[in-house]
Amino acid sequence: xxxxxxxxxxxxxxxxxxxxxxxxxxxxxxxxxxxxxxxxxxxxxxxxxxxxxxxxxxxxxxxxxxxxxxxxxxxxxxxxxxxxxxxxxxxxxxxxxxxxxxxxxxxxxxxxxxxxxxxxxxxxxxxxxxxxxxxxxxxxxxxxxxxxxxxxxxxxxxxxxxxxxxxxxxxxxxxxxxxxxxxxxxxxxxxxxxxxxxxxxxxxxxxxxxxxxxxxxxxxxxxxxxxxxxxxxxxxxxxxxxxxxxxxxxxxxxxxxxxxxxxxxxxxxxxxxxxxxxxxxxxxxxxxxxxxxxxxxxxxxxxxxxxxxxxxxxxxxxxxxxxxxxxxxxxxxxxxxxxxxxxxxxxxxxxxxxxxxx
Amino acid sequence: xxxxxxxxxxxxxxxxxxxxxxxxxxxxxxxxxxxxxxxxxxxxxxxxxxxxxxxxxxxxxxxxxxxxxxxxxxxxxxxxxxxxxxxxxxxxxxxxxxxxxxxxxxxxxxxxxxxxxxxxxxxxxxxxxxxxxxxxxxxxxxxxxxxxxxxxxxxxxxxxxxxxxxxxxxxxxxxxxxxxxxxxxxxxxxxxxxxxxxxxxxxxxxxxxxxxxxxxxxxxxxxxxxxxxxxxxxxxxxxxxxxxxxxxxxxxxxxxxxxxxxxxxxxxxxxxxxxxxxxxxxxxxxxxxxxxxxxxxxxxxxxxxxxxxxxxxxxxxxxxxxxxxxxxxxxxxxxxxxxxxxxxxxxxxxxxxxxxxx
DNA sequence: CTGAAAGCGCTTACAG
DNA sequence: CTGAAAGCGCTTACAG
Numbered sequence: 238x239x240x241x242x243x244x245x246x247x248x249x250x251x252x253x254x255x256x257x258x259x260x261x262x263x264x265x266x267x268x269x270x271x272x273x274x275x276x277x278x279x280x281x282x283x284x285x286x287x288x289x290x291x292x293x294x295x296x297x298x299x300x301x302x303x304x305x306x307x308x309x310x311x312x313x314x315x316x317x318x319x320x321x322x323x324x325x326x327x328x329x330x331x332x333x334x335x336x337x338x339x340x341x342x343x344x345x346x347x348x349x350x351x352x353x354x355x356x357x358x359x360x361x362x363x364x365x366x367x368x369x370x371x372x373x374x375x376x377x378x379x380x381x382x383x384x385x386x387x388x389x390x391x392x393x394x395x396x397x398x399x400x401x402x403x404x405x406x407x408x409x410x411x412x413x414x415x416x417x418x419x420x421x422x423x424x425x426x427x428x429x430x431x432x433x434x435x436x437x438x439x440x441x442x443x444x445x446x447x448x449x450x451x452x453x454x455x456x457x458x459x460x461x462x463x464x465x466x467x468x469x470x471x472x473x474x475x476x477x478x479x480x481x482x483x484x485x486x487x488x489x490x491x492x493x494x495x496x497x498x499x500x501x502x503x504x505x506x507x508x509x510x511x512x513x514x515x516x517x518x519x520x521x522x523x524x525x526x527x528x529x530x531x532x533x534x535x536x537x538x539x540x541x542x543x544x545x546x547x548x549x550x551x552x553x554x555x556x557x558x559x560x561x562x563x564x565x566x567x568x569x570x571x572x573x574x575x576x577x578x579x580x581x582x583x584x585x586x587x588x589x590x591x592x593x594x595x
Numbered sequence: 596x597x598x599x600x601x602x603x604x605x606x607x608x609x610x611x612x613x614x615x616x617x618x619x620x621x622x623x624x625x626x627x628x629x630x631x632x633x634x635x636x637x638x639x640x641x642x643x644x645x646x647x648x649x650x651x652x653x654x655x656x657x658x659x660x661x662x663x664x665x666x667x668x669x670x671x672x673x674x675x676x677x678x679x680x681x682x683x684x685x686x687x688x689x690x691x692x693x694x695x696x697x698x699x700x701x702x703x704x705x706x707x708x709x710x711x712x713x714x715x716x717x718x719x720x721x722x723x724x725x726x727x728x729x730x731x732x733x734x735x736x737x738x739x740x741x742x743x744x745x746x747x748x749x750x751x752x753x754x755x756x757x758x759x760x761x762x763x764x765x766x767x768x769x770x771x772x773x774x775x776x777x778x779x780x781x782x783x784x785x786x787x788x789x790x791x792x793x794x795x796x797x798x799x800x801x802x803x804x805x806x807x808x809x810x811x812x813x814x815x816x817x818x819x820x821x822x823x824x825x826x827x828x829x830x831x832x833x834x835x836x837x838x839x840x841x842x843x844x845x846x847x848x849x850x851x852x853x854x855x856x857x858x859x860x861x862x863x864x865x866x867x868x869x870x871x872x873x874x875x876x877x878x879x880x881x882x883x884x885x886x887x888x889x890x891x892x893x894x895x896x897x898x899x900x901x902x903x904x905x906x907x908x909x910x911x912x913x914x915x916x917x918x919x920x921x922x923x924x925x926x927x928x929x930x931x932x933x934x935x936x937x938x939x940x941x942x943x944x945x946x947x948x949x950x951x952x953x
Numbered sequence: 954c955t956g957a958a959a960g961c962g963c964t965t966a967c968a969g
Numbered sequence: 970c971t972g973a974a975a976g977c978g979c980t981t982a983c984a985g
Contacts (some may be wrong), residue, residue, distance in 0.1 A: 284971085312962085356698070
């Protein structure tokens with residue numbers, strides 16, 4: 238009503254727009270009841286007559302009425318919104334199918350509820366902003382995919398807002414967080430055991446960045462499986478436990494890691510790679526060196542995504558059911574918001590998918 | 596203050612919660628001004644004294660005040676939220692780095708504004724639900740990444756809500772949509788021309804699903820480049836224009852497509868593949884057949900992502916600046932919402948990235 | 954420049 | 970079962 242352009246635009250709008258958004262008042266009037274009754278019908282209150290219900294519903298249909306979210310949220314002190322917080326760095330590495338899958342699973346599940354999922358990119362530079370947003374009551378709860386910020390910060394956050402973590406916080410026993418995760422030790426153990434079952438006796442591994450718990454867990458799963466199978470013996474220098482190289486989850490790092498492994502001259506006939514991305518990189522290098530897979534080296538890995546099926550041979554891997562994890566995170570959060578009891582830890586089931594690399 | 600359960604819950608909250616959320620009223624009181632003035636300061640109104648400003652800001656800081664979004668949205672008739680609509684099928688194929696990149700770019704940009712991006716998965720089964728949501732005033736605008744639904748439906752939508760498309764709607768001239776896209780014809784032409792410049796004379800192509808405009812555009816770019824270079828001559832059966840196979844953007848389909856190309860027995864020394872994903876699949880097959888790249892067959896493609904760098908040799912490709920596209924979509928939408936004039940079509944610049952495959 | 958007041962569109966005790 | 974009324978927390982003409 239002030240500047241010129243908007244005025245014109247509004248006029249145009251008024252003409253071209255679909256019937257102005259209906260209000261509760263209009264519905265009530267059309268149905269011949271009070272706003273109170275109309276509202277009760279809408280919210281499924283049991284204290285209304287059949288007749289009121291039908292009439293209100295008819296009015297709603299006729300008017301294409303949809304409750305105004307802001308008004309409803311204001312009085313309910315709810316926003317019907319939850320946030321998925323992902324660190325900026327992760328966003329940049331969105332190429333990693335892992336995060337995309339979690340987010341997809343979460344978004345899919347959320348879309349079946351009447352909660353809305355918003356993506357919150359936490360800039361490393363201004364994590365404060367994210368926290369302010371979360372504290373401002375803009376969302377009813379938050380999903381944290383990782384926590385580059387200090388655990389303390391998040392502890393604080395989780396005290397004023399329902400929060401579900403997608404990774405276990407670094408051994409902070411005081412931390413009463415709710416988490417939905419996968420048993421990484423077991424995943425690695427299953428993949429490694431498969432190699433053992435295939436008769437491999439010198440099983441090497443390529444790990445993820447060992448700064449992260451998940452990578453360390455996978456390393457531990459590999460090691461304990463070798464020990465249990467009696468494949469960890471030998472002098473220190475020739476023990477299979479020596480066959481460890483670290484990567485950063487990218488294909489290139491996987492390739493570099495096998496190169497190093499090969500350069501060390503220690504023989505190995507099995508290789509557990511902590512991620513399919515790295516495995517695909519490792520696989521090419523092995524073949525370049527004239528090594529056959531699974532003939533000379535059997536490979537098993539973790540993550541059932543395009544990286545495990547785009548290779549030749551396709552990779553035997555452990556499916557972490559990642560999009561299910563995203564869904565479960567949302568589910569747990571909504572229960573928390575509803576005040577229901579939720580297990581401190583939810584473990585997503587994992588599963589070996591046998592293909593051709595081992 | 597009324598029902599029992601809430602009362603208890605509130606009590607619990609009060610104890611465990613960080614300082615109860617401050618309200619405008621509290622800020623005003625602490626600052627010794629009216630809510631009106633406090634509100635003006637918060638909203639940057641010029642009609643306030645310096646003194647008022649400093650006192651209100653001090654109060655805000657002290658109380659950690661953050662405006663309640665619902666209340667603000669209610670009165671402003673704004674939600675400060677925009678939705679990114681992606682069809683369910685796309686969500687499932689989230690593995691395709693393309694969508695992940697667009698979304699990431701959009702989320703990143705949005706996070707620098709005070710708009711919130713929500714991911715809306717449009718179920719094929721219940722597209723109605725999505726439309727209801729969009730029409731309900733829950734968001735101020737929508738970003739459409741693709742449109743499996745009829746153009747008509749979206750045309751209708753775009754009449755009641757600012758909408759920005761990420762793909763050009765199928766030649767619907769009446770359709771006054773705003774779109775942010777890339778010039779696919781040019782992208783293909785650049786990639787193909789590079790092959791021509793490298794001295795290749797029989798240049799084949801692997802297209803995306805030709806049902807989509809983008810795939811047809813890329814095919815057209817390839818064709819016109821060959822024609823312009825005089826490489827399209829010859830009898831129909833041996834014209835390079837015959838060297839076309841269709842894929843579906845997955846690596847496997849790229850592999851299958853070259854197999855068919857090879858099976859036809861027509862020689863080719865250049866190959867333009869419409870996506871890096873397909874190119875990676877095609878590349879392996881070529882090498883399996885003992886063909887060297889770029890020696891025997893030079894390859895150029897489109898999309899600068901992990902698929903173009905994880906191969907050996909790495910792929911010469913056209914960078915579509917996909918995450919920039921996501922950002923530009925948000926930018927255009929926010930301008931539309933603000934009532935500013937926006938170009939009907941925004942073209943994202945593209946760029947040849949020369950690597951080793953051609 | 955500032956405050957009192959109205960109102961955004963709902964929900965929900967309260968009193969029939 | 971139902972309606973009148975209050976109130977959720979803001980913003981913004983309106984009248985100083």
